[in-house]
Amino acid sequence: MIEAGVNKIKIMEKKMKKLAVPVSGTGSILEAMIAYGLPIDLVIADRSCRGIDIAKAKGIKVIILPRTFEKDFDRYKYTKDTITILKENGIDLVAMAGYMTVFDKVMFEPAHYQNKITNIHPALLPAFKGDHAVRDALSFGVKVTGTTIHFATEKLDDGHIIAQEAVSVLDDDTEETLHERIKIVERRLYPSVIQKLLNE
Numbered sequence: 387m388i389e390a391g392v393n394k395i396k397i398m399e400k401k402m403k404k405l406a407v408p409v410s411g412t413g414s415i416l417e418a419m420i421a422y423g424l425p426i427d428l429v430i431a432d433r434s435c436r437g438i439d440i441a442k443a444k445g446i447k448v449i450i451l452p453r454t455f456e457k458d459f460d461r462y463k464y465t466k467d468t469i470t471i472l473k474e475n476g477i478d479l480v481a482m483a484g485y486m487t488v489f490d491k492v493m494f495e496p497a498h499y500q501n502k503i504t505n506i507h508p509a510l511l512p513a514f515k516g517d518h519a520v521r522d523a524l525s526f527g528v529k530v531t532g533t534t535i536h537f538a539t540e541k542l543d544d545g546h547i548i549a550q551e552a553v554s555v556l557d558d559d560t561e562e563t564l565h566e567r568i569k570i571v572e573r574r575l576y577p578s579v580i581q582k583l584l585n586e
């Protein structure tokens with residue numbers, strides 16, 4: 387009886403995946419993940435940002451790997467350095483939350499993090515890829531946009547879609563009001579999707 391219990395604990399221990407959350411911005415999605423109770427082992431940041439303060443305030447380990455924004459940015463080296471950090475910390479799953487660096491393809495090799503990195507994008511992909519998804523959707527005049535959670539690849543806002551949810555565009559929306567309504571959905575949807583991936 388006791389032995390069966392010990393074996394069960396061992397199986398449970400084996401299944402616990404370690405989660406990292408990369409951030410670059412205000413970190414409100416990270417805040418929602420923490421509030422949901424996701425077991426976040428590591429937050430990484432590519433620049434100084436509010437997301438770092440949120441993680442530190444909650445006692446979560448933070449590693450900042452600053453990047454440059456010059457033409458000679460060495461994406462391959464930056465990615466290899468990130469892989470080293472993730473592996474040193476035993477990370478199994480990476481949930482990007484407003485992280486603004488696209489990794490080199492080496493990250494997505496089977497030996498590293500293929501299908502183990504998710505991204506959340508404030509539009510219904512494949513429409514409106516890029517850094518100005520909300521502004522672009524508004525300028526185009528769509529009546530419905532939304533959010534997409536997908537596995538990341540070396541291509542910007544590309545890869546297998548895991549979940550999507552629509553958000554209506556209102557006549558008097560600005561980029562800020564529309565983005566905030568999308569984020570309300572993102573803060574609800576993303577934590578539950580990541581919890582499911584951790585349970586798999």
Ligand code: GRF
Nearest residue numbers: 411412413414415484506508
């Ligand atoms: C979200 O809208 C997400 O879809 C996009 O960046 C935003 C992050 O928001 N990739 P925040 O920094 O967590 O508030």
